[in-house]
Amino acid sequence: MAISSSDVRHVALLARLALTDAQIETLTAELSSVLGHIDELQHLDLEGVQPTAHPLAVTNAMRADVVVPGLERAEALRNAPDSDGTAFVVPSITSPGEES
Amino acid sequence: MSVIDLSALSARQVRDSIALGEFTAREAAEAAYARIEALDGDVHAFLQLTPELAFAAADRVDMARAAGNELPPLAGVPAGIKDNMNLIGTRTTCGSRMLENYESVYDCTAVRRLLDVGALPIGKCNMDEFAFGSSTENSAYGPTHNPWDLERVPGGSSGGSAACVAAGMTSISLGSDTGGSIRQPGALTGTVALKPTYGRVSRYGVVAFGSSLDQIGPFGTSVDDVALALEAISGADTMDATSSSEPVGSYTDGLDQGARGLRVGIVRDMLELEGCGAEIRASVDLAAETFAALGAEVGEVDLPAARHGLAAYYIIGPAEASSNLARFDGIRYGHRAADPADVLDLYMRSRAEGFGPETIRRIMLGTYALSAGYYDAYYGQAQKARTRIIEDFRAAFERFDVLLTPTTPEVAFRFGEKSDPYTMYLNDVYTIPVNLAGNCAVSVPSGLCSTSGMPIGLQIIGDYFAEAILLRAAAAFEEATGFDPIPPLVGSLNS
Known part of the structure; x- marks a missing residue:
């Protein structure tokens, strides 16, 4: 199945990747090629076959409902690109006029 | 060079030598770093060396011995850790610019368990970025070179983990395998490389790639060393809800039982896939003859899905x-x-x-x-095709204890040889079905290619949680072939 460059642009937005025009062009060719190779799946008769999401028949793994120490705040923030010592700092997601 | 040659010693021998006082754990760590100093400029197996952690661990082993305590199974054994596993005191980059400065804030369970039985964390090993690849060419920090031929790839994505063991920089290492990322580099570097059953080893602390496929496993120069490492890292973990509570057996005890009576199946239709080299194909038939000579019942099976x-x-x-x-x-x-x-x-x-x-x-x-x-x-x-593959394996394991395929369709290739993404993906055609089904498999060196001189790997596939039988078959094959692969690069150091 071929994929168009506009499909690739749409998927890049879904995947949150700011790709250049050159990258879009390359990926359009590469993804079309890979999808061409895996197209064989479309031709398999798998009517009525149950899908497998997970290889083992594991059931819910329960533990006692007991509070245990988690990651300390300082440790959780240690790799943050920007923090104020108590929280991650991110660009504003509302403009001042939008605040209620 | 140090007097200790890690290429000449198994992990078990390193531990026993330290226990007997023939050398210290500190000297074992020094031997690892001396070998890295001599070779890693060319090989580039490591992204980060951690001598402070390694020597602190070595000193603990040496003090335990001085105090008269019995040493644990991997005491003083130098180990490499793939750089997608967290260990406090190290960066965990996953071979990516994205995580160039990422400092581990907790320990990966498998790594912690390996260190708890005395292994020395020598450093973090190079890998394809986020484990996507079969050559380490996708590492943001430059590729690892195959110790057998520096012009060739070591395989991937755990290429650094494979190369450091092949080059005798460490005795063992940990890698992760989502579609072949332990076994394929194992085959390409002449090392023993195990992907355990899904859930056998906790995935806590390994940066996730494919959560229904990923599994951590060991590299070594012998089946016994890989079994020792598996015993250390296996078992349920409250931090990974998909880790299995299936009891952890002894994987080393039964290794000397031989192959007599084992039911061994050659996967015939996989051998006949286009792209499988004639010599690779012949090596599997030869392996089957070896098993027959050892008293195994050898037959054939197809896995059509x-x-x-x-x-x-x-x-x-x-x-x-x-x-x-x-x-x-x-x-x-x-x-x-x-x-x-x-x-x-x-x-x-x-x-x-x-x-x-x-x-x-x-x-x-x-x-x-x-x-x-x-x-x-x-x-x-x-997902439906995945079900069919599982059904194929289930039917095959009704008839056989282990199955044989090549690990890879060809030996180690040259850098840049596979520029088309799909051509690279084809290298994992034999290893991928095992991840989809979730059972276990090991790559064992079976010989050297007559034209290139590069190692060939035999993939032995086992049923769910049947690592004991799998490794027993692998040990019997290893002993029968008598293949003790030392790359020329390493041989030249000792001459």
Whole structure:
């Protein structure tokens, strides 16, 4: 199945990747090629076959409902690109006029 | 060079020599770093060396011995750790610019367990970025070179973990295997490389790629060493709900039982896949003859759905990866783009700047396969094909204890030889079906290619949680072939 460059642009937005025009062009060719190779799946008769999401028949793994120490705040923030010592700092997601 | 040659000693021998006082754990660590000093400029197996951690661990072993305590099974054994496993005191980069400065804030369970039985953390090993690849050419920090021929790849994605063991820089190492990333580099570097059953080893602390496929496993120069490491790292973990409570047996005790009476199946239709080299194909038939000579009952079996494993994997793997890698958003850790206009811009540029080409390719493929309108055609169909592959293996294990295939369709290739993504993916055609089914498999060196001189790997596949039988078969084969691979690069050091 071929994929168009506009499909690739749409998927890049879904995947949150700011790709250049050159990258879009390359990926359009590469993804079309890979999808061409895996197209064989479309031709398999798998009517009525149950899908497998997970290889083992594991059931819910329960533990006692007991509070245990988690990651300390300082440790959780240690790799943050920007923090104020108590929280991650991110660009504003509302403009001042939008605040209620 | 140090007096201790790690290439000449098994992990078990290193531990026993230290216990007997023939050398100290500190000297074992020094031997590892001396070998790295001599060779790693050429090989580039390591992204980071951790001598402070290693010598502190060595001193604990030496003090325990001085105090008269019995030493644990891997006491003083130098080990390499793939750089997608967290260990406090190290960076965990996953071979990516995205995590160039990422400092581990907790320990990966498998790594912790290995260190708890005395192993020395020598350093963090190079890998394809986020484990996407079969050559280490996708590492943001440059590739690892194969100790057998520096012009060739060591395989991947755990190429650094394979190369450091092949070159005698460490006795053992840990890698991770989502579609072959332990076994394929094991085959290409002449090392023993095990992917345990899904759930046998906790995945806590290994950066997730494909959550229904990933499994941590060991590399070594012998089946016995790999079994020792497996005993150390296996077992249930409250931090990984998919880790299995299936009892951990002794994987070393039965290794000398031989292959007599084992039912061994050659996977005939997989051998006949286009692209499998004639010599590789012949090596599997030869291995089957070896097993027959050892008293095994050898037969043939087909896995007709397994030929579609590659296609199913390149939907399921990227789909899971695209979900897992959504966490790299420039907010909590990892690369953040400068001067973002807004949050969307921050996400989009941080990710585009931090990820390399193959990672972007996988994320795009997975996102596409999961997107509205294509989900049933791709992901749903791949999940059904996965069921068929599982059914094939189940039927085969009704008749056989272990199955034989090549590990790879060819020996180690040269850098840049596989520039087309799909050509690279084909290298994992024999290893992928095992990840999709979730059972266990090991790559064992079976000989050297007559033209290139590069190692060939035999893949032995076992049933779910049948590591004891799998490794017993591997040990019998190893002993019968008498193949003790030392790369020329290492041989030249000792002459």
